[in-house]
Amino acid sequence: MKREHLDFLADNPFYTKRFAWYVGRRCRASTIKDVAEELHLDWQTVKALDKQYMATQLARAGTPGPKAIGIDEISIRKGHTYRIVVSDLIRRRPIWFGGEDRSEASMAQFYDWLCERKAKGIRLAVMDMWKPFRNAAMKRAPQAAILFDKFHIMRHLGDALDKVRKTEYGRLSGKNRRYIKGQKYVLLSHRENLTTDGKASLKALLAANKRLNTAYLLKESFGQLWDYKSEAWARRFFENWKASLKWQRLEAYEKFAEMIERHWDGIAAYCRPENKVSLGFVEGLNNKIRVIQRRAYGLRDEEYLRLKILTSMLPKI
DSSP states (O other): OOOOTTTTOSSTTSSSSHHHHHHHHHHSSOHHHHHHHTTTTTTHHHHHHHHHHHHHHHHHHHOOOSSEEEEEEEETTTTEEEEEEEETTTTTTTEEEEEEESSSHHHHHHHHOOOHHHHHHHOOEEEOOOOHHHHHHHHHHSSSEEEEHHHHHHHHHHHHHHHHHHHHHEEEEEEEGTTTOOOHHHHHSSGGGGGGGHHHHHHHHHOOOOHHHHHHHHHHGGGGGGGGSSSHHHHHHHHHHHTTTTTTOHHHHHHHHHHHHHTTHHHHHHGGGGOOOTTTHHHHHHHEEEEHHHHHOOOOOOOHHHHHTTTTHHHHH
């Protein structure tokens, strides 16, 4: 017996590829359950058709040869279970998802997958200040400049500001506490993102507490560091910023300044014209991944999550 191969059929022979692509396009914006109910299909059937659609997307996109990569980790379930996501910052798409944790060995799996020839073409690696990521890049792509992600650094500074808030709340008593209690979100948010009431609360908080006002202004001004085109001017700005901490009794900020000092080379690298890439892409991808996970109430099938992430920025077919 022989069976003729028909190119227009999906992997599931009950459906055509055209229908599978339609299901895949619907699953880009809806959950499997919603699509299954709409099309009167079994949940597993919709998932299988969606996986075939995404696998075809990846095949059409081809094997990347990135010049600038962004490295980050995501939590896939509770209990500190992490996977690494690597993005092509020039083509603005994730290209690899894998590893068992955040270790150097897991990061090395990406360079094994990319191959030594393409790893030599990487000129810039953007990452947080996690040492295993940096060590792997230095070993497997030594020609690449290492740049520490602005958003992770500013997150560390936000944590320092929150420590100052907690310290002040513990130091004060009585009526003076009421301006600080419950104002964490107001203090850590960008002013333009606050509502009218939030801006009023922030103004009252900063007027009532001089130390918090100083810490807030220092946090807001630090973002200017990435505006400089000269490393010398960036260094002068940082030295002036660090000098302004003197006599302020902001211990959390002093520790933050020491951390910046230790990682200065990876921050100052952004001043070079050849390293000007979109630093917000990795953070935007992280938000997109969290939306994917929330929409499915957490994905237990890791291969399905991998496909969802890697095709999230690819065009429809």
